[in-house]
Amino acid sequence: MHDIRSIRDDPEAFDRALARRGLAPLSADLLALDERRRALITEAQTVQARRNEASKAIGAAKARRDDPTDLMAEVAALKERMPQIDAEEKAVGEQLNGVLATIPNLPLSDVPFGRDEDDNALVDSHGTPRAFDFPPKEHDAIGPALGLDFETGAAMSGARFTVVRGAAARLHRALGQFMLDTLTGEHGYEEVVPPLLVRDEALFGTGQLPKFAEDLFRTTDGRWLIPTAEVSLTNIVAGKILSQQELPLRFAALTACFRSEAGAAGRDTRGYIRQHQFEKVEMVSIVTPDASEAEHERMTLCAEGILDTLGLPFRRMKLCTGDMGFTAARTYDLEVWLPGQDRYREISSCSTCTDFQARRMNTRYRPEGEKGTRFVHTLNGSGLAVGRTLVAVLENYQQAGGSVAVPEVLRPYLGGLELLEARG
Template sequence: MYDIKWIRENAEAFDTGLKRRGLSPLSKSLLDLDDTRRSAIAKAQNAQERRNALSKDIGKAMGAKDVALAESLKAEVASLKELAPALEAEEKAAVEALNEQLAAIPNIPNDDVPEGADEHGNVVKSTHGEKPEETGRRLIGVNKPKEHYELGEALGQMDFETAAKLSGSRFVVLNQQIARLNRAIGQFMLDVHTEEHGYTEVNPPLMVRDDAMFGTAQLPKFRDDQFRAGDDHWLIPTAEVPLTNLVRESILSEEELPRRYTALTPCFRAEAGSAGRDTRGMLRQHQFEKVELVSITTPDKSLEEHERMLACAEAVLKKLDLHYRVMTLCTGDMGFASQKTYDIEVWLPGQKTYREISSCSVCGDFQARRMNARYRSSEGGAPRFLHTLNGSGTAVGRGLIAVMENYQNADGSISVPDALVPYMRGVTKIEKA
């Protein structure tokens, strides 16, 4: 969310940033709304100041025994008092109209973000490893790699049909060793980030209020993509929401920063805008698990923290010996709250394509303004807004998909990556029971 004062002082830069997002200039319409707000505030203040002045004049008139003047002044006070509710309503409406518009505008991209209309404008930042089918290290004897759902159903440990009976489409029932492998992947990722990367583990609520969803910008724009839980709660679409909101409405000291949080949670998304996409398998589900990374830091450290967060997410895939590439998202493919985003795309032999498994974003003070989350510099002065970052460290379900497809064997079994064997109690291969 934006500071209208900043827009007034930087109207050209604001409109230029929106243009890079593919949006029309908005500074004039916003400043017109702000002028209306200012005018409404001024009218209410002038009326109140007039009432205060009249009260003093009434006292003087009464002291001078000028009854006629006193009554005239009292009549004007009464008239202004009657007008007050309308002036207050006008001011409230003007403030709400401006805030509604500001809340619907996406964050401005950093200068180094590549321009583009959609995912085709994304740029490869780096690549790690090689495709296993090209190295001869894995997929030995596998002439045509299968997709994860083919492997899971053949093993009798991935059941979409029963899940549909229970909950409808975009759900799955995992069982036996694949269920254990899914749990192992989540625990492994969480341990890496807490023990090696210094993130603090959090077990947050899975339901949050409107204010928390607004703070991280899921509301109001993405309301249809969320699951409502009762009258005043939402199921979290990602642990980014509760983790980032841990600092809402607070003023931290600079010495407390950075704060780094991680959580392994179920996530819930309506996927309202994805009808017909990825309907087979586990790629796009209403319920999934993810290890989330959130950093809270100062403005001068946020870009450095962004690179660090990316490295932490990459470390997980390196330990699992998975081939992936890092993409710098273009202006047309970035998330609503992001200033800059890196996507990590893992190679899936069954699909013969790269698929996103992590997205790491720096949001600047965009979310902090919505949450009123600030810090006080060690040098003193007025509190400043914090910078927030979030990323997947990584998606557990997509991690499971990647392991299954990259470690499949010619007989339909799945080898367990070395890093996960301790979490599988020594099991090195998943076979049909």
């Protein structure tokens, strides 16, 4: 959410930032609504003051035995006008907030300008893709023999659902536990088991509502299935005033996530890359503004460390202005190498949202030695998407006969197992 006062202070800067997002100028329309709302507030104060003054004058007139009829008529008219002003001011305020709620966060100055993923900037690469002595297969060719049952999932629930069984299920579980253990044991994240169903307010706070309702699943009682644990974890602090000593807060959760993929029709309909239901380990940080820059780098390095430990080649990309999410001020995508596809694919996004979500949630902190409060900064990142990591392990560790070697770090989670054998 944007601060109308900052737009009022520098409308040209606001419009320039919107232009980097590919959006038309909006400051003039916003400031017109703001001016009308403020004028109504001033009118309400004036009317109330005059009503009080006239009411006192009526009493004085009666004391002098003067005729108060005109004053009484004026007070009646003012009394009738007050709710009209209040209703109009409320309507204009709701209109202003409604427009502000649909405007994405402004990109930080170092974010490259661009229209789509083709304009993203390579930051660095890690690891060397494996040289195979046989043609590597894609995961949807390897997976069925290990327990990725696409047909049963589709028959049971429709497209973009998969039943995961046997060796694949064990690998999936091991990956999620390894990720969560790494983040909590090595990087100080607090493990959380959050709700998977949330109210409108939670999704508004993190920016999915009102603009992206079609990408979500809603239950019959009006709640929403979370598209990412970012929603639940970030809303732990919604509406709170934190002390500076409490910060930073770092949360991590392994949850199921649910997305309708309304904007992804026709993309990745085969295989396990893009599902309606999937598991992901999510990281969320709540920090002071002066710490958010370092926290963004720290969070991204946490995700990179998991990929490094798994021995998966990857690269870091800085997303351009046209490819960033709605709430992000800067995003780093980590893309893992998939030899079967002969390309890099996103496996993690780590974003700093500055105070954008905090304003929507009304989450503040009280700086030491200050009477006032300030908005916190929020950050979120995948550490990692479990299903996509499973895909990466299958493709990078595949063997000629269809089996898959288990990355060394995962073997303790699989009882020392070194090889996932394909079923005959």
